[in-house]
Amino acid sequence: MAYTRGEVDFLRDHRAEIAGATAGLALTRTSLIADTQALRKQFGDHARAVSELAAARRASVGNLPSDWLMCGDSAQQATAPAVAEVRAHRIASHLGTGAHVHDVTCSIGTELPVLADAGLTVTGSDLDPVRARMARINTGAAVAVADALTPPLRPGAVDVVVADPARRAGGRRITRPDRLLPPLPDLIGAHEGMPVAVKCAPGLDFSDWEGPVSLVSVDGGVKEACLYSPELGAGERREAVMISTTGRGGPRIDRITDRDRGGAGEESIAGPPGRYIIDPDGAVVRAGLVRHYALREGLWMLDDRIAHLTGDRVPVGTTGFRFIEQVPLKKLKAALRKHGCGSLEILVRGVDIDPDRLRRDLKQAGERPMAVVVTRIGSAGVALVCGPRTDGVDRS
Incomplete structure (x- = not known):
């Protein structure tokens, strides 16, 4: 309220x-x-x-x-600090410390201190006068009441614009850039000639964007896609940033771009299941970098068109499932009963199956925690019976 x-x-x-x-x-x-x-x-x-x-x-x-x-x-819409730090670091590394950043949809000021901590000069503005007032109180920064399409600062006064257009309308998620609020073309036009960083929903259709698109996840959950002007990149078009906050010593950040591994090529990297089945981080999947990630980590795909990976180790900082056996879908229930399956984690990709309905149909009554990866290999839907989720580290 x-x-x-x-x-x-x-x-x-x-x-x-x-x-x-x-x-x-x-x-x-x-x-x-x-x-x-x-x-x-x-x-x-x-x-x-x-x-x-x-x-x-x-x-x-x-x-x-x-x-x-x-x-x-405003609290629910606030960007996670670790995500804001990734953006601030990119801006500072490409434009230099001291560059002037204008957050034209600053809300209560969430990103202003993070940008300032990166050595950047910050100004904020928001259309909502109450939120702008909270931002001034929270941060002590200069914050104006202004429409994102009507910049309050003179042309050339800032070096980069950060914006977070509204991603929902009428209770439904917006998937087209020209329907954001304000629309992306209008936002770019209002700040013509200015580098921009525009935060968007991960499901946005960003295929026509010319600069880098960075998909960012925190602890496995994809938080945003950020569209950057070419000036804020190093030639990459797609990037996945995976942030883990669960370890010791502060957040762990893993980054991969479409420039890694020389573009990954188009040759098949599919093969039979290895020791582990790995479901790539959602940021990697949404950025279209599954092949790049697989090659970097010494993994391979079960099918070149499906984003499930396999290999003989679990990449550091991630989890996977120890592979037991592959069975046809119609034999899955019997296979799980044979292994004494109790609690069950279900992953589905490439097959039209509702995981909740499948769980009800399987009716497992054993005691062994397990997982099943339902996927497509070639033209067939198959079930990969696995042990429970693991980081692959032998602690015996």
């Missing part, structure tokens, strides 16, 4: 009281009405705004600073 300007000022001026009063509340969707009623005794008509802020902060732990002003929508 949106705030009024008066509510934003109240939230800013009563941070300590809000933190104390909301510490013991559940702050869930089902408890929202009860929580707001409890807060009304202390905060009166501002209770709704207080409960909204507290719930948004709790939901964004690890993603946004705990003392920031935010609403539920």
